Amino acid sequence: MNKETSPIDRINSWLKNSISLKLFVITILMLLLLIPSTMIQSIIHERESLSNQAIVEVSNKWAGSQQINGPIVSIPLIYEYKDEDKTYETTKYLHILPEELDINGNISPEKLKRGIYEIVVYKSKLALSGTFLLNKEIDKNNLKEIKYDQAFLTIGISDLRGIEDQVILNWDKKDLKVEPGSRISELIYSGITVKLPNIETDINKSINFSFSLNLQGSQNLNFIPLGSTTNVKIKSDWPFPSFNGNFLPDHRNVTDTGFEADWKVLQLNRNFPQSWIGNKHADKIGQSNFGVNLILPLDDYKKSVRSSKYAVMCIALTFLIFFLVEIINRRKIHPFQYILVGLALCIFYVLLISISEHSNFNTAYIISSISIVGMISLYSLTILKSKKLSLLLMATLASIYGFLFVTLQLADYALLMGSIGLTLILAATMYFTRNINWYEINIDPK
Template structure:
């Protein structure tokens, strides 16, 4: 008793000590919050592995490159010893006009508790080649027009679901598997064609193609037009060119591109010795779209966990204000149990959302945690009105968090405004407290 009296008569303030303990507890609760973030990251990584596995079986990202007309050319030269030396190169010619139309239908596949977005598509290619070009190279022996062939690049060949038949002027020609120009097109199909110098050739090809996550194109035409329609409502347009026109609605999207040869850094024709450089520039000119979930459940759960420290601090602030204003003593261990209950919310959110809708999981988790803390506060506060006020504040916090999670573009703005309002309200309701004279009853 004598030691307590000395403490009361000195500058010792139990309120400040209690506040320091609460702050330390908040910092310690960052450990379970960090562990929860690790769990979310682990589950998200598992989801990505499942996505990759399903995509590898269905068909992976698809890139359409072509058609490219290849004509073998024989050269003859004389070496230093005066002997004739023969060798061959490929002459690559790109279409003067390339039109691509695609109808992309997305669907979801389920594996265990995970959902993977894939697509099926009908891709139509048409255009024409102008063979009035001349190859102005020295030492040409012969241009083998009779051995010419077209190559259409498809990055994942198992996604092709129909026999490919190329219409070359009035002739229908079946495609053969594999690419014969892997320095330019690594994977694809080959179509032998009959050509003559100085003629124009029209081509048309229809392709039933499966894929997942992404569909992209290489603008090989002197003029390349791409028109895509899809039932997917959340496309992300990626690559070197954005659509000239786009419309996105609740029923899907349409997008169109027009790319000129002047917009890319490779020519309309070249020989083998320049193929590697042009291959690099082709890849750099890629464009298309990702079929993505704009904000999946794991991303939402991770974003919500970043507000964990805010939720814990605000809840502890309410308990602390009740303690000093209502002369109610709350043990640090009771603060700890409330803090752990708040951390448990995120575990419930992730685990339930893996088996149901995220919004439903958020509702169930928040109702459970709010109910648990509110019932616990009845014993601590011994005041139904204070417990009801705590419940309403917690409901407000979780409603604010839920609204913020639904926002993508304005989440930071809403979060900043909300936190400013919360701090302002706290300052208003505590403005008349004399913190120097405030004491906690130690009897």
Template sequence: MENSQLKPLISLKYSVTLKLLIIGFLALVLLIPNAFIVSIIEERSFLNEEAIKEIGSKWAESQEIVGPILSIPLVYETEKDGKKTITNEDYQILPHQLKIEGKVLPEILKRGIYKGVVYRSDLVIKGSFVVLDDFDKKDFVGFKTPEAKVSFGVTDLRGIEDEVDFTINGEKKQVNPGTGNFKMIASGFSISMGGSELVVGDSIPFTIRLKLKGSKNLSFIPTGKTTDVHIQSPWTAPKFDGKFLPNNRNLSEEGFTADWKVLELNRNFPQSWVNNAYAENLKSASFGVDLLSPMEDYQKSTRSAKYALMTIGLTFLMFFLVEVLGKKNIHPFQYAMVGFAICLFYILLVSISEQVSFNIAYLISTIAVVGTICLYSLSLFKVKKYTFILATVLLGSFGFLFVTLQMEDYALLMGSIGLFIILATTMYITRNIDWNRMSLGKSEESPDQSS
């Protein structure tokens, strides 16, 4: 009688369906601590961004080069009721040719445990202005040449490291702070054309040598009728952005070179205009390069944590198959311990990667977690063969995840193929199991069913 009362409990204890439900529930519950871990990674990433901003604020911010722009006051004289009125309008002329060549040398600065990318650049800007006459000539008197100037835009003036060498029409000019053309170029410097004679059709060559430092980004506005930009740098992971991508680029372990060519027809503003008609259009044509890694360590850690359910599920599946095929009985608490060990992998990864490179941190975290789980499984499985298979599965899982993280553009493809292979392998291994008659960990010494 007593044995017959225990039969339902024994049946329940060894129920495959019940165990699968418990395992599934545990896997979902473990997503809670994983969510906290993702939150910690995001917090650390935010602190890293704040540190990078602080580094930039002390060094120099991202730099955008604008110009040069030749501004000539136009003098108009009107007469009404016998009274003469004289007015001035600024005639803005862009370079006919603009060629920029530069070297960008990156540096790594630290703020505590966080790192930021800054750079020093050596730029040579050459070109020429052609004095045009496509302005309203009604009541035009002439150019006010003593007030003519050339403005050049630099976003963060703190980045100018040395005296600017500005030569125009063969004459070296004194560089003045401020553009004097603030509605067109908010920040930068200028030179005065003085009493230089300005004749329509004349070509005015110029050369600017500029040593400029900044952080993260260096951009340019294509003010030339034809703008050619050539940049080279030892930085191995550039990101080209803005309105125009390089016409030619070369990436190698020694760094990168990039060439842009932008024509007047490629942009949304003309070669000349009056006053500030196209000030906003200038900003929309910016292009350049970011000196950033293609994927930051925190981003990799966040993406790896998103695969937590797959790693936990695969490990639990391995334990479950050992139960089924090896007639073992593993308690749900032991499943939970293994799941928590996998969750700790991600917190280990982000904390160690703040001190060493991401790849080394990944290796250390993998060895620590896989070693812990395998040593724990020895006492559960009692058979070294199963532990060896488990170690192979775990190393394969973390190895697959590592490869997926490196292949940024093909991450989704790799993930879907990996999941398909896992499913196909599981179906093959379990193809001959009769699940309707299966009991977990039930040996011949189990209570007699006929008692």
């Protein structure tokens, strides 16, 4: 005699066997798991912030990013003005830039550590030379006197703590000592000054200059193209340069053992003249910089952030595998078991960032992925009660993490790889589910 099922039994049976309800529950679980994945991203950003603080602290003790601005020759001009019955004088400076400016340098990078964080600093040996033509047009209205005997030369160095040795300027075959500080702070805020000998007799001739600069700094080394023709040649044994600023190298050669780069910038390539009176053009000069940044290749924090953005994909694909196993093999999986698997997937990113701080990213990724794939695969043995299905799940998870690893390495092609991978995954899902009758699958067979 058949026993009639009560409404409660029917509801309970529907809850257990409804595919639509199971899909809804899985979707809600995926959305809830976005909360811990978002928290993980905030942890990564916090650790990256601590790393940036370490860079700032080391730079403050070593020397910051360096920018070479100069040399500039400045000649005092005395102008006399009359205002009603009063006569007063004012001093203006004629600023003259070099006709030729050649910079040859070698950068020797070093890695320093602050706790567990790594910072790139460098020592550089720079040789600067060129020529000046001092015979420039001057506004002679109300001009009273030109003080050639008080002319001086300024070399801009953004962080003076980086100067390692005394600087001697060779000016027209004469060695001149430098003084700290800049007298033209409106144009060059930080630098050194050289008092020039009386240049009145040299006003119509080309004057050669040269000096060496041993300078240490952090990460960046930039230059200002003050010469009518500026030539810069830099070489280093650092294999990860990033060329920045308003001018890229005309020629570069980057290998695993270092790089060489050279720039040629003409007066016509910049937006300020070779000489002027007063404090004009300061902004335009500052905006014309160029140089090189010694970077660490796509650092671990950036890779970790990028990998965490794929958390939704990893969770969705893993849940999809479990769901298809439920449908195709009639293995019921409780929502709580989905939650445990989802949390394990989230813990992967915590492991990744914590291990990568003490080793390299690739090693951390391998250790983390093996740990999580192994954990979920062993757990699935109890859930699925099938070694074959567990091995299939392990292979699929390994493929997902392998695909993600390759995508992270190919930064420029990440979108292409991601779109191709998702297309293939969707195609595979459509293929394996093509024969499922979704209208009858939720009917529990008697």
